[in-house]
Amino acid sequence: MPLSQAEQDAIWGKKGVSLSGQKSADKYSILAPEEKNIISECQDEAFWYRSLPVSISFAFGTHILHQNGLLKLNLVPPSLAKVGFVVGAGVLGYMFGQLSYANVCRDKFLTRCPDGVVATDIRLKSGIQTVPYSIFSPINQETWRQLAKQREMSRYRDKIDPGFEIDDEFKDQNILSPNLINDERLKHKVGPVRYGVFKKDEQEQS
Numbered sequence: 001m002p003l004s005q006a007e008q009d010a011i012w013g014k015k016g017v018s019l020s021g022q023k024s025a026d027k028y029s030i031l032a033p034e035e036k037n038i039i040s041e042c043q044d045e046a047f048w049y050r051s052l053p054v055s056i057s058f059a060f061g062t063h064i065l066h067q068n069g070l071l072k073l074n075l076v077p078p079s080l081a082k083v084g085f086v087v088g089a090g091v092l093g094y095m096f097g098q099l100s101y102a103n104v105c106r107d108k109f110l111t112r113c114p115d116g117v118v119a120t121d122i123r124l125k126s127g128i129q130t131v132p133y134s135i136f137s138p139i140n141q142e143t144w145r146q147l148a149k150q151r152e153m154s155r156y157r158d159k160i161d162p163g164f165e166i167d168d169e170f171k172d173q174n175i176l177s178p179n180l181i182n183d184e185r186l187k188h189k190v191g192p193v194r195y196g197v198f199k200k201d202e203q204e205q206s
Helices: 005-012 033-067 078-112 117-125 136-158
Strands: none
Touching: 033 078, 033 117, 078 117, 117 136
16 A cells, blocks of 8 residues: 555655754654764754854944945935845855855765765765755755665665576566466455566576
8 A cells, every 4th residue: 555645754754845944853764863963963063153153244244344335225225225235144144154064064974974865965966066065955855865765675675585586588478377366355456477487597507
């Protein structure tokens, strides 16, 4: 029975969800515990060590420039122009601080959790991505979800060992088992069954 959308979201996270500023457990469900710790560190350190200081510096610097008459906007009142300049500079400083911390955060994943989905995504985009790798990008987060699915499906396939291989001569066969077709209790549930043969190793054939 296929999973509902709510169940899929609980496992893989919602499409395009932003991790910025929110540490809800379901949004990290696709990540290993160490990856969750790194993201939490990146959020805190990027804010306190980069974004907040740079944002305050930009805002204060813009305030000084406006007071000295170096920034003017004649279309609006001076007080309103000043507020707009200061707020805009603060937002720009915040974004610049986040961007400047991106490479530090990237190195944390590559060093401390090299086999995780985030580190895998970073390596796949190495040399292709022209901007610093950001954990806050919805595009990157969607890639994490896809990589996590691939990882889990690969683990699932590795657990299933039928004990034989389908010979090339039989691989296109797609027929129903007569034993199941004739069973009135089961035939409505019967799907295609592929017949094959055991392939012998070359050493056994010689």
